[in-house]
Amino acid sequence: MIGLRRALWAIGIAAVLVTIVETDLIATADFHHPERGLWVALNAVIGLSFVGVGLFAWYRRPDTRVGTLMVATGFAWLVGNFGLTDPPLLFTLGSLLNNLFVACAIHLLLAFPSGRLSSRGDRNLVIVAYVVTTLGFLPPLLAADPTYIGCTDCPQNLLLVESNPSFATTAVDILAVLGVIILAAALGRLIGRWRAATPPMRRVITPVFVAGGTLMAILIVALMLSLLRVEGSVAENIFYAALIPFGLVPFLFLAGLARARMIVGGAVTELVARIGGPLGGGELRDALARALNDPSLELAYWLPESECHVDPEGRKMEPPAPGSGRATSYVTLDGERVAVLVHDPLLLDEPELIEAVGAAAALALEKERLEAELRAKIGELRESRARLLSIELAERGRLERDLHDGAQQRLVSLALDLRLARGAVREQPEQAERLLDGAAKELEHALGELRELARGIHPAVLSDRGLDPALEALARRAPLPVEISARLGERVAKPVELAAYFVVSEALTNIAKYAHASRAVVRVGRENGRVIVEVADDGVGGADPSRGTGLRGLADRVSALGGRLDVDSGTGSGTTVIARIPCE
Amino acid sequence: MRVVVAEDSVLLREGIARLLDDHGFDVVGQAGDADDLVRKVGAHKPDVAVVDIRMPPTNTDDGLRAALRIRDEHPQTGVLVLSAYVEEAYALELVAESASGLGYLLKDRVADVDGFVDAVRRVADGGSALDPEVVSRLVGRNRRDDPLAELTPREREVLELMAEGRTNAAIAERLVVTERAVEKHVTSIFGKLGLSPAPEDHRRVLAVLTFLRS
Numbered sequence: 001m002i003g004l005r006r007a008l009w010a011i012g013i014a015a016v017l018v019t020i021v022e023t024d025l026i027a028t029a030d031f032h033h034p035e036r037g038l039w040v041a042l043n044a045v046i047g048l049s050f051v052g053v054g055l056f057a058w059y060r061r062p063d064t065r066v067g068t069l070m071v072a073t074g075f076a077w078l079v080g081n082f083g084l085t086d087p088p089l090l091f092t093l094g095s096l097l098n099n100l101f102v103a104c105a106i107h108l109l110l111a112f113p114s115g116r117l118s119s120r121g122d123r124n125l126v127i128v129a130y131v132v133t134t135l136g137f138l139p140p141l142l143a144a145d146p147t148y149i150g151c152t153d154c155p156q157n158l159l160l161v162e163s164n165p166s167f168a169t170t171a172v173d174i175l176a177v178l179g180v181i182i183l184a185a186a187l188g189r190l191i192g193r194w195r196a197a198t199p200p201m202r203r204v205i206t207p208v209f210v211a212g213g214t215l216m217a218i219l220i221v222a223l224m225l226s227l228l229r230v231e232g233s234v235a236e237n238i239f240y241a242a243l244i245p246f247g248l249v250p251f252l253f254l255a256g257l258a259r260a261r262m263i264v265g266g267a268v269t270e271l272v273a274r275i276g277g278p279l280g281g282g283e284l285r286d287a288l289a290r291a292l293n294d295p296s297l298e299l300a301y302w303l304p305e306s307e308c309h310v311d312p313e314g315r316k317m318e319p320p321a322p323g324s325g326r327a328t329s330y331v332t333l334d335g336e337r338v339a340v341l342v343h344d345p346l347l348l349d350e351p352e353l354i355e356a357v358g359a360a361a362a363l364a365l366e367k368e369r370l371e372a373e374l375r376a377k378i379g380e381l382r383e384s385r386a387r388l389l390s391i392e393l394a395e396r397g398r399l400e401r402d403l404h405d406g407a408q409q410r411l412v413s414l415a416l417d418l419r420l421a422r423g424a425v426r427e428q429p430e431q432a433e434r435l436l437d438g439a440a441k442e443l444e445h446a447l448g449e450l451r452e453l454a455r456g457i458h459p460a461v462l463s464d465r466g467l468d469p470a471l472e473a474l475a476r477r478a479p480l481p482v483e484i485s486a487r488l489g490e491r492v493a494k495p496v497e498l499a500a501y502f503v504v505s506e507a508l509t510n511i512a513k514y515a516h517a518s519r520a521v522v523r524v525g526r527e528n529g530r531v532i533v534e535v536a537d538d539g540v541g542g543a544d545p546s547r548g549t550g551l552r553g554l555a556d557r558v559s560a561l562g563g564r565l566d567v568d569s570g571t572g573s574g575t576t577v578i579a580r581i582p583c584e
Numbered sequence: 585m586r587v588v589v590a591e592d593s594v595l596l597r598e599g600i601a602r603l604l605d606d607h608g609f610d611v612v613g614q615a616g617d618a619d620d621l622v623r624k625v626g627a628h629k630p631d632v633a634v635v636d637i638r639m640p641p642t643n644t645d646d647g648l649r650a651a652l653r654i655r656d657e658h659p660q661t662g663v664l665v666l667s668a669y670v671e672e673a674y675a676l677e678l679v680a681e682s683a684s685g686l687g688y689l690l691k692d693r694v695a696d697v698d699g700f701v702d703a704v705r706r707v708a709d710g711g712s713a714l715d716p717e718v719v720s721r722l723v724g725r726n727r728r729d730d731p732l733a734e735l736t737p738r739e740r741e742v743l744e745l746m747a748e749g750r751t752n753a754a755i756a757e758r759l760v761v762t763e764r765a766v767e768k769h770v771t772s773i774f775g776k777l778g779l780s781p782a783p784e785d786h787r788r789v790l791a792v793l794t795f796l797r798s
Contacts, residue, residue, distance in 0.1 A: 440695065447692045451669045460638070461671050464645040469673045476672060481726040519728065 050074030053250035065115025314375025515539025590621035618646035632708035687713035712749030
């Protein structure tokens with residue numbers, strides 16, 4: 001900042017020195033311009049106001065290039081007026097760059113207020129304007145001899161190669177035609193941009209655009225008049241009329257800054273008054289939209305626990321990414337992120353406004369954030385309750401099917417076998433023996449199936465002995481090597497044990513089905529009043545909890561106990577499922 | 585041989601008692617819960633107690649706890665635990681330091697009368713009887729660098745029968761080979777697993793189980 005300040009001071013001092021020297025040179029020039037006094041004043045006032053305001057803007061907002069462009073315009077103006085001085089070198093330079101300030105003004109206006117040209121068309125237009133107002137004036141100067149037009153006092157044109165008045169006139173006419181085209185295009189772009197601007201943006205650009213548009217319109221008329229060779233006082237003085245809006249640009253810009261600050265103050269005062277009392281649904285957003293003058297404003301709140309944003313209703317939402325046509329600004333309170341304002345990107349040109357409004361509303365936003373968090377939790381709870389219910393229904397359905405297709409069928413066929421054996425026992429004892437053997441086998445199968453079914457519903461070892469032995473049993477039954485690297489070492493509440501058990505059981509089932517893993521590691525521990533269950537494998541990864549009911553159901557089981565389930569599953573790096581379940 | 589039967593389902597308890605009675609056992613007591621069982625074992629000092637794991641008063645693993653207590657307080661009494669489901673942890677907990685006079689069978693095995701009676705008799709004699717499902721779970725468990733992979737299929741069979749607590753003669757009969765052949769297999773298995781040979785059957789069971797649980 002110090003370096004920038006020094007540089008800006010140096011530029012300012014240079015501008016003042018150039019102006020002093022130039023004032024003296026214009027005032028004492030042999031070459032008698034009829035309005036010499038007026039030009040001394042115009043040169044100094046317009047040049048220095050552009051440079052001065054430009055430096056101020058440059059210093060205040062080094063991130064935008066408006067200040068730089070204003071300073072450049074001021075210098076272009078000062079240099080062009082060297083055409084009114086005697087020293088041949090300065091005279092020639094001034095004559096060559098006499099119209100450069102117009103190109104700078106076009107650049108400034110098209111780039112206003114960010115200082116950056118937004119489209120390729122704008123960039124091309126500005127480049128053409130620079131070329132025409134610099135190199136474009138070379139051809140006529142090569143042929144223009146001031147003495148030929150009767151200016152005996154005029155300084156020497158150093159660029160003169162051979163006097164050729166008709167060539168010079170034609171060249172100037174061509175430049176005038178080009179000038180009309182460029183200015184008309186620039187004017188068209190200004191009008192287009194103004195029409196496309198949002199209300200807050202219009203508030204910023206209107207004064208400057210009106211002045212700039214007037215400047216261009218008058219210059220177009222002036223060029224047309226000279227092309228049509230119109231003589232008379234209007235034609236002679238119209239150029240001075242163009243200087244009025246041009247000279248006003250820096251002052252309008254300055255007024256805009258002051259007004260913006262007043263608007264910030266006013267907006268914040270009004271906002272504080274509006275959000276002082278109790279607020280109904282959506283009123284805070286409306287108040288902020290009003291203060292920022294952006295009806296499209298949206299609010300999102302940050303929920304640190306679930307690491308996501310939600311809207312005021314508690315629904316999950318993703319703030320728009322940069323370049324999506326919407327901009328985001330964060331509001332913080334005591335260094336913690338509270339809310340995100342999703343707004344018109346043009347508001348970024350008024351960072352003070354956003355900052356002041358955000359700071360004023362931070363407490364109200366925090367209050368609404370807590371409400372949104374609550375709503376999100378309630379919504380989540382409602383959804384997970386519904387899912388748990390449907391999981392339970394599905395589970396019951398599965399049990400019914402397993403019993404019906406399994407044990408029940410076997411028992412029916414067993415009953416049949418026994419009846420047949422009973423009938424055969426006297427006449428065909430061998431047949432009866434076979435039937436009884438078959439019946440015993442069926443019975444064995446039925447018992448085995450019932451056993452597995454019972455274990456799936458609720459493993460006895462879990463309620464008898466707790467989580468650690470139950471997990472060891474799971475590990476032994478798993479179809480891949482499972483290491484239990486950390487144990488709980490104590491009993492916790494039964495629902496917690498059951499949830500933890502199912503997390504491991506489901507995770508191991510998933511690993512066996514999908515992970516192509518060579519081994520799995522289970523860790524259980526207690527931390528800050530929560531049971532932490534972690535199941536990691538070295539498989540292919542890529543598990544997605546939002547797909548499939550297994551992980552989803554687990555997450556619901558866990559969240560029903562106030563816990564959370566995280567799945568970390570990068571492709572190729574294995575999968576880690578971590579459940580954290582409160583146990584106090 | 586004197587037996588106490590503990591089982592809370594009267595039907596099953598009576599059934600087991602009758603079955604054992606038919607096969608020459610002397611059923612000296614029947615218990616419907618764990619406390620009653622411990623009392624009756626203390627009073628009758630039977631050769632073996634047949635115990636259901638899940639029993640009153642808490643209907644969890646009361647039978648198992650009672651069994652552990654009996655093994656501790658009455659080492660002369662063998663304990664055969666019956667369970668509705670296979671839980672290797674329970675079997676291993678029971679075996680702990682000695683497989684002598686110990687059995688752990690699925691309840692279903694009662695239906696295989698001869699096998700069941702044989703198991704009760706083995707346990708009463710100070711031998712072991714582990715359910716084949718428990719053993720196959722232990723053997724089939726996934727290990728890294730599994731030394732069991734070096735065993736031939738026949739040796740695996742012998743290992744499982746050994747772990748169930750069967751004698752060489754029983755194994756030979758089951759596999760239809762000579763006892764001499766079984767002995768050779770056993771020596772080879774112990775060599776491959778790096779275990780020192782144990783002469784008595786129940787010590788052999790312990791060695792194999794200790795290996796399998798590790």
